[in-house]
Amino acid sequence: VQLQASGGGLVQAGGSLRLSCAASGRTFSRYGMGWFRQAPGKEREFVAAINWSGGSTNYADSVKGRFTISRDNAKNTVYLQMNKLKAEDTAVYYCAADLGERASTYYWDYEHWGQGTRVTVSS
Numbered sequence: 001v002q003l004q005a006s007g008g009g010l011v012q013a014g015g016s017l018r019l020s021c022a023a024s025g026r027t028f029s030r031y032g033m034g035w036f037r038q039a040p041g042k043e044r045e046f047v048a049a050i051n052w053s054g055g056s057t058n059y060a061d062s063v064k065g066r067f068t069i070s071r072d073n074a075k076n077t078v079y080l081q082m083n084k085l086k087a088e089d090t091a092v093y094y095c096a097a098d099l100g101e102r103a104s105t106y107y108w109d110y111e112h113w114g115q116g117t118r119v120t121v122s123s
Contacts, residue, residue, distance in 0.1 A: 001025040003114030005095045010120045011085055019080040021095030021114055029053075029073040032098040034110055035080045037091035037119075044107060047093070048080060052101035060105075062088075087123040092116040 007019040021033070034049035048069040049058045057069055066085075071078040078095060096110035104110070 001028065001031065001097050001112050003095050003097060003112055005093065005114040005117040008093060008117030008119045010122065013085060013087055013121055013123045015085050015121075016081070016083045017085065017119060019082065019093055019095075019117060019119075021078045021080075023076045023078075023097065025076070028076040028097075030099065030101060031112075032100055032102045032104055032109075033069075033071060033078040034096045034098065034104060034107075035069060035078075035093055036096060036107060037089075037093045038116075039088075039091040042091075044094070046105045046107065049098075049103040049105060050078065051103040056103045058103045058105050082119070085119075085121045087121050090119060090121045092118050 002024040035047040038044040050069045068081040094116045095114045097112040098110045
């Protein structure tokens with residue numbers, strides 16, 4: 001599966017953005033999907049994940065209550081709605097696909113990665 005992330009940009013603190021990740025291929029519904037991010041000078045970190053059906057989700061503590069992950073299997077797309085953005089959310093955001101169908105929080109479970117979309121939050 002190939003992944004294409006989009007929706008990043010520049011936003012003021014307190015604002016919102018919605019990231020999208022479009023997947024190619026007919027087996028999208030078999031994959032668990034995740035979002036990770038990497039800020040300058042920092043390691044890649046887990047943000048959110050959703051299982052194959054959308055019935056199970058996981059979030060990093062730093063984004064709980066502000067970010068929502070969802071998916072539309074008919075459109076082969078996973079979304080990350082980001083509200084109440086903070087300067088510390090500034091990073092390149094990557095979507096990833098896990099054939100294990102779970103909502104994994106571990107980057108090593110993900111076999112496929114998109115190219116990333118940059119989010120900059122100004123304070």
